[in-house]
Amino acid sequence: MPAMNLQDLQSIREANRHRVEFTRNTCLMLCGGTGCRSTGSLEIKEALQKEITTRGIQDSVDVVETGCNGFCARGPILVVQPHDIFYHNLTLQDIPELVQEQLVNNTPLQRLQYKDPVSKQILPRQQDIPFFAHQLPWVLRNRGIIDPESIDQYIARDGYFAAARALLEMTPGDILQQMHKSGLRGRGGAGFPVHLKWKYASEEKSPVKYVVCNADEGDPGAFMDRSILEANPHSVLEGMLIAARTVNAGHGFIYCRTEYPLALERVQTAIDRAREYGLLGSDILGSGFQFDLEIYQGAGAFVCGEETALMRSIEGGRGMPRPRPPFPAQKGLWDRPTVLNNVETLANVPLIILEGGDWYAGVGTEHSKGTKVFALSGDVRNIGLVEVPMGTSLCSIIYDIGGGIPGKRKFKAVQLGGPSGGCVPAEYLDLPVDYEAISRAGAIMGSGGMIVMDQRTCMVDMARFFMDFVQEESCGKCTPCREGTMRILEILDRIRAGDGVIQDLWELEDLSATIRDSSLCGLGQTAPNPVLSTLKYFPKEYEDHIRNKKCPAKKCTALVKFRVNADKCTSCGLCHKNCPSGAVHWKKKQPAEIDPQKCIKCMLCLDNCMFDAID
């Protein structure tokens, strides 16, 4: 296709509108995100197509593989449009019946529909399901609606019209003004105002500038950026194009980790299509502006998410941070001015340009505007990807959207911001999603990892998990992070092994504070956060480990002895059956007994006991 102009873009939008408004065919929107693919959505797609062809309805029904639907816990997920009928947990066996009922008989197949766990009522439509009803999908606006590999469908959803406006109607100053008004802050964690970053880079006089998208999402439990890239890759490209136009950059990089094969594939497809359409390359939309970009695959080092290490990695060096200043906006990639934003930040940009900064700033709190995407995981019913307005309370996310804690267990804390973040205990559940508020509570907004923990989580163990992660991922450049984190880990291990002394707590605090104050980059400076926040909110738990040699959550196996409570034991034998090491002696009609010599503390007896008889 020859280079496009605005008219071409408009006609593509008109020609494809029916596909995103579902005005012609019935569309089976099957989730093809990484989560649903892992539960078999690709096979289901094949089965659906086969079944539809067998029944001869292929001309009136389209099967569309979409990006991540978000409700990952219930995958594979299928939404039938235009009726918005939601099916979940599909299996291959369900497909013939589903096609027959839904498409031929036109009656929903109730057994595969969502049932409200409280009222036990069937909620047929996706928008009525609480998981979706409380969300505000802006960045995820195209989820379940477009095929992420189709640029036409993206255009049909007003895609690239923001870029067109930025290139044809707006000056860089205009764009900066809208960005300023929007109040958009970096979604990678630190929350630096985007318009400032762009402004600094635009003021630099250099013939070569770069725009870099940080897609090196590395926090354990975080998958926001992956899902955005998989579901709406063009929105990131468009955001980069607008950023490039603002600062006058000619080339861009998307630094994405190799462990995201599907995201890489979809982004590459998106880049190829955009190039074909002349939306990347020279003279974009007849504006005379030139911009192209490429993917750079990172090898999965956590520290490469730190901006200076990321750039060093693109340059071909070992991913090690360097001191700032100079900031990337002044001297970034190959010492050239560089705008570096993360995936979610960039995906917000087209919306701001299209709808205006004021409109965008209409949602959120005083200093945190727009929406935030979270990867909700851990001990929560509805694990998945959620997008909520800034200011939403943690409680609402965990209970209204997440459906609360499974079983009868109690909420204990929520971990925000990954290894750099901290834990927020139950008292703070009213905390709004807001950069400053979360930070005051001792955590950070972070990139959006939200791990919910119930009473079975040991906070010492949790702090240890993150410390272990950080000390393994420390690049080794600066002394406090390289050796200090290892020392914290040693102390935590000591405490978990029952060898802790009370002075260890002071030492932990001291070490943490010094590492925070003296490390070179963000990784080291925030590394002690998980320890500091658990020490702050759960001091008793640490003391229990040290003084009473007890782990209240029964996680630290060295401190736990498994014993059968004969009063509660019903002699059912489940513990005996499940014990992998033969440590449970059991005879019919007698309470079971655990041999501590043989017990490997795997906790299977505890998990399987239906009568809470294992202490």
Place this chain on the structure above:
Amino acid sequence: MGKQVKLRIDGQEVQAPAGMNLIDAAELAGIHIPNLCYLRGMKGIGACRMCLVEVEGLKAPIIACNTKVKQDMAVHTRTERVQEIRRFVVDLILSMHPLDCVTCTKSGVCNLQEYAYEFGLKESSFSRKKFTYPVDEGNPFVKRDPAYCILCGRCVRVCKEQGTNVLDFMGRGIESKVITANDMPLHESGCTFCGSCIDVCPVSALREADREKKGREWEFSRHESVCMLCGCGCDITVSTKGDLIQKINAGSRSPSTEQHFICTYGRFGYEHVDGGKRILSPMVRKGGQLQEVSMKDALEDLAGRLKKAGKNTGFISTASILNEDAMTLQRFSGEVVKTSNIDSTASLYARPEQLEKSQKAKLDKADLIILVGVNPSQWTRVLPALDVAVRRRLSRKGRLITINSQETALDKLAEINLNGDEIQAVQGMIKSVPDHGIKVDQKLLKHVQEASTDKNMQQAAEMFAGSSNPLIISDPAFFDVASNLAWIKGQAMAMPLESNARGVVLMGVKSKDNTFQDMAAVEHGLVQRGRSTVKLLYAVGDVPLSKKPDGVDFLVVQSSSFTGLAREADMVLPAATYLESSGSMVDYLGQLKTVEQAIEPRGESKTHRDIFVQLAKNMGATLKKPTFSEVKKAAGTEVILSVADMSRKEAFQETPESYLQALNAPVLETSRLLWLKESGMT
């Protein structure tokens, strides 16, 4: 001097040049900001976190190595907060570092020890952690002991910046480690054993392979001198104990790391002073055999012969003798022996004017370097320090054009390579310069009228026109043509192969009548053919010839080692090496540098000048040794360039490698450098 900035450091007012970092600025005021990873002249990397200081108005401490001075800044280097951090860092490092200061050779100059002392840390408050990495001692030069490594990264950065690029980090976090590619031992890694890493290591992780038991650092006397083994003439610091050289490091006279480099030869070749080929006493050929005689007898005998030979005497010298020796030689030959037959090996590859006209230049100020016909390389060991200096300049600020008919080691770093004939390339460049907005005198343009230019030459001309301080470094053979570029802009230097070629010529050791070639009967380098034009040939220094030239009746060789020529001599006089003499030399950049005697001359050997003075005495004349001011005057001749001829002058057919090897044969064969040859690593 650039703009000055006033600031306060620990309450003391300090004036420092704008752009200087806080560590250097504090040092101006005599305040030491602790650091373990900083290297002067290189960008601060902020790895060790020792140099954190507090600045009034800033919340958090900042690193001094990467912070530039600002007007009215108030810096505090010893606040409780930063001292606490420093103590913490040292404590952490100590927990993984052997506490064997009692036997450690680095004791006394170890930075870690110094800071541990400052904080009174006898041992770490953390539990001891140790990795058992193997010690790399597969070569006789550099010993790498990872147990001592504190991961400051200095060695990695130095090795990278100088382009040797052998060391890097591997692993993450606590398991980080400095390694070579694939973690091979150094001798299988492409390492050249220059030992730059030894010079920068703050602890004992990298040291000379034989450093142990050679003495404690405080027992050593240090001598700031110059290596005379090749045209680079690098600064060296010689450490001696007793009358033995214990080690040589890169000199500390230049404060920046940019020229802080010595090569393997300079660092490890010193053993030749006590090597098996050393001449320790005078010898005279009797009955076909060289036999030891007393210095007195030898010099009396020689005085008589010189008197008799008079004008038929010829003096040939190497171009690596010191200025004082050269000037004494020149006076001795002219005033005492009264012969005009005097010349040095420099005339093998350069005419005197080429070296005399070579300009003074500052390499670290150049923004464009043009190499004409020179191919310095660390790996072929030809002018390695120039190779390093160019690479370092490029990594900081600067661009490179190489002009060479052959591929050169630096081609890959150059933005433009002009392959093909050097003279045509320079002519083409000059012809294109006016197209880029620079006026060129018609006198010069006339010379290049016929030249053809191509796209590459035009680009080179454009880069040259756009540079503000170009430096042209050429092989002496191309100096005339290359100097025409400097006539337009910048400076031009001839790069000789021998350390004091410029000095020797400036001191007057240059042909007035018979040339070196005539006297030594050599053609195109060192090929000996035909008859000598003199009857008594007096060779000064380790002249790299292998046989007594035909036609010479009496051959005197005054050198420190048994060279090929010495074996054929009729009289051999023991000369002191540069490590045993004081004086001065002129390096390739035109700087007059002093050479400090490190050890006593071995055996009966004497400096060249002392021998000449004694000979003069024996001949009934008085010969004055030159004073430093006389040398300085001779060395400081102002150079004014003029349009020079455009053709190649010399026919020197030795390769730089083979010539330098011949010149340094005694050093290479009687020191641990022999290992290089034996393991096929030259």
